[in-house]
Amino acid sequence: PAGPGGVAVPRAGLKKLTLPPDYSGITIPEKPKLKFMDKVPAVPKVQREPRRLRDIRGPSQVATDFTQGQYGILALGGGYLHWGHFEMIRLTIGRSIDPKSMFAVWRVPAPYKSVTRKSLGHRMGGGKGPIDHYVTAVKSGRLVLEVGGHCEFGEVQPFLARVAQKLPFPAVPVSRESLQEMRQKEEEKRLDNQNPWTFERVVASNMLGMRKYLSPYDLQLKGRYWGKFFLKHRV
């Protein structure tokens, strides 16, 4: 009903109107969609390389922070991405984003590591098998993908979550703020831990001869990693 001043008084209470988000500092690059990744790297000489599983183990030192985009997918475990994964990601993101107002950027290189397979049904021995396919190694804490543009986290999260679920390692969609919050919470957890005995302390001073049962890598990994797995609940 209208009040005497002519101002219409709403029935269910006043609306709290918020300002629309400000996208002034964000420029969308020329090719907003994800680049096509090759199955095989363009190498002059194909070479079989040793397995070197340590490229999966432990925390990532590269590509841990955002560069261009605002939202991304964070890997919470180690694993290998092969061409099938890349195609799935490229097509899903290409379908879900609007190229005029959003863009996506790879944070992992194209497959570079050769993986060999012996033919099925043969016994051990006879040398190393031929190259089967190529993969990219991803360590935990690395960003796989970045998405940005004139969009909010709520719009981007559904399809990023779908992509994250299909990856061979556990992954979550994150935004800049949520990543910072995650790191801050981890740090707070580490600081207000009431347990006087921490894995780090026990390993560093070799209490009770524990290093007999632990790996020398546990000095750096500090009990948060086991193989390719990242133990989120620890410390």
Add this chain to the structure above:
Amino acid sequence: AAKMAALGGGGTRWRRAWLPALQLLRRGSKAVTRHWKAMHFQRQKLLAVTEYLPPRPAVPPRCLPRRSPERHEEDGQARVLRRQLEQALGDSRMVAVCHYCPMPDEDVAVLRHFLRKHDIHVKFVLNEVGLGSGHEIEGWGLNYSTAPTQTGVGSLQGRAVPSQRALGSQPIPSSPFPGACIDNTILSRQGVENFARLPSLEVSQGQTVAALSLLPSQTCSLLQQGPAHLTALLDEHIRQLQGSGAATEPPQG
């Protein structure tokens, strides 16, 4: 130790070619496996001992008093509405407040017309606009916690009596009528009804004047009538005084 021995080079010719007695070099699975690699029990015990323990405050948070919901920042629209409300209430001498019940629009229009004939302006006000400036608008304490979203305010600008009668006889069955604020005094429903039954200002003024001037008028009429009645009254008065007590002196004259 066996691994260290295998690494050692630079020994004599027949020591360099060396096969380990036990097959120690191919032992178990790698460090990084697809499956969850089995952990040594000592390591499991260590992980169990070094788990995270969250801090426990001395008083659990559920025993502490709950924080009152924080006041939201008022936005411009609410401020404008409140200013209008304050102006409207400041102008009028009498303000009646009642709850708003959802009524069909035509009923609302009929009611407003009916009240307007008796010079009563109806204004609908949202609770958050009215309650925010709580103690400044005096009649608002009436509607503190039990009101629904909206409150209807009748601001009365005319004479007291006919408006009161109109409000008393109005056909609003559903909306309860808590009270009114008349001339900076808060009155309840019974108070308003009693106020309506009071005689009007001129009548009461006349009555007061009449009460005050009763005695002088009587004296005036006595003096004007003639000395006979007056002397009779005075004799009567002296006889009464002499009858009651001899101590009192008879009046002079």
